[in-house]
Amino acid sequence: MERIFKHLSCTNAQKVLCAEFMLVDAAGHWWESASRTRTEAQQRALTWKQFKEEMMGKYFPQALRDRKETEFLQLRQGKTKLEEYEGKFEQLSRYAPHLVDTEAKKARRFELGLRPEIGGIMASHQFTTYRHVLQTAQAISNRLEIDQIPQQGAELSGKRKWNGSNEGKGEGQNKKVNFGSSFGQAISPCPKCNKMHSGECLFGKHVCYRCGKIGHISKNCKEDPLKKNDEQEKKGKA
Numbered sequence: 001m002e003r004i005f006k007h008l009s010c011t012n013a014q015k016v017l018c019a020e021f022m023l024v025d026a027a028g029h030w031w032e033s034a035s036r037t038r039t040e041a042q043q044r045a046l047t048w049k050q051f052k053e054e055m056m057g058k059y060f061p062q063a064l065r066d067r068k069e070t071e072f073l074q075l076r077q078g079k080t081k082l083e084e085y086e087g088k089f090e091q092l093s094r095y096a097p098h099l100v101d102t103e104a105k106k107a108r109r110f111e112l113g114l115r116p117e118i119g120g121i122m123a124s125h126q127f128t129t130y131r132h133v134l135q136t137a138q139a140i141s142n143r144l145e146i147d148q149i150p151q152q153g154a155e156l157s158g159k160r161k162w163n164g165s166n167e168g169k170g171e172g173q174n175k176k177v178n179f180g181s182s183f184g185q186a187i188s189p190c191p192k193c194n195k196m197h198s199g200e201c202l203f204g205k206h207v208c209y210r211c212g213k214i215g216h217i218s219k220n221c222k223e224d225p226l227k228k229n230d231e232q233e234k235k236g237k238a
Contacts, residue, residue, distance in 0.1 A: 016051045030058060068095035077115045082141045085113065086134065107133040117144060 023031050034054065035043055056065075072092035077085040089110055093100045100106035107127045111119060118140050127133040189196060193203040207214050211223035 016046055016048055019051060027059075065095055068092060072096045072099070076113045077118075082118075082138055086110075089113065103129045106130040110134065111137075 020031060038046070072089075072095055075085075075088060075092055080088075093106070093109075100109055104127075107130045110130060111122055111127065111133050114122070114137055118137055121140050122133070122136055125136065127136070190201050190203075192201045202209050202212065208216055208218050208221050208223075210218040210221040213223075
């Protein structure tokens with residue numbers, strides 16, 4: 001609206017009159033109510049500056065303006081894309097015009113909020129225009145994204161390899177479990193110890209479950225398990 005008035009070279013009275021006609025709904029009702037508190041002479045003498053102050057006080061109070069200015073001062077790119085950071089910067093800079101009233105100040109403020117990996121590269125340059133700092137930041141950001149693509153591909157490849165080995169391991173275990181049942185060698189639980197095993201149950205005899213001898217337990221047994229199996233097979237044949 002301000003730019004339109006400047007282009008048309010409107011007087012203060014014309015600006016106020018045009019603005020009053022442009023107010024609708026709740027804003028129009030508020031201005032009509034506020035106008036009743038002024039005399040006819042005061043209404044005619046109302047300047048464009050006074051009108052803007054009343055509008056700002058109603059719909060954009062000083063406390064909200066201060067909060068937006070603080071938000072602009074604390075604005076950082078963080079993990080967001082450069083385009084998102086630029087849009088937020090342009091939006092919030094309107095609430096702190098004194099900080100970006102020159103090209104050099106605007107460029108410096110934008111550079112301060114960039115991610116360290118981008119701002120660190122740009123620190124050795126002296127930018128005088130906002131357009132220049134934006135173009136340079138975009139070029140660096142694009143380069144960093146391109147460099148990260150091979151690393152992401154390598155990570156995905158490693159994950160697929162790991163998953164494949166797990167699948168193979170799982171299949172091998174399943175085949176091992178099903179091997180006995182396929183040849184009719186399924187073993188039922190022992191009624192004494194309720195565990196799956198063949199041969200004599202050694203539970204409660206205080207002997208080694210591996211070799212059948214006393215004086216030690218199975219984890220400390222030094223006997224060859226194949227030797228025990230051979231002896232059991234000979235006993236079975238006899």
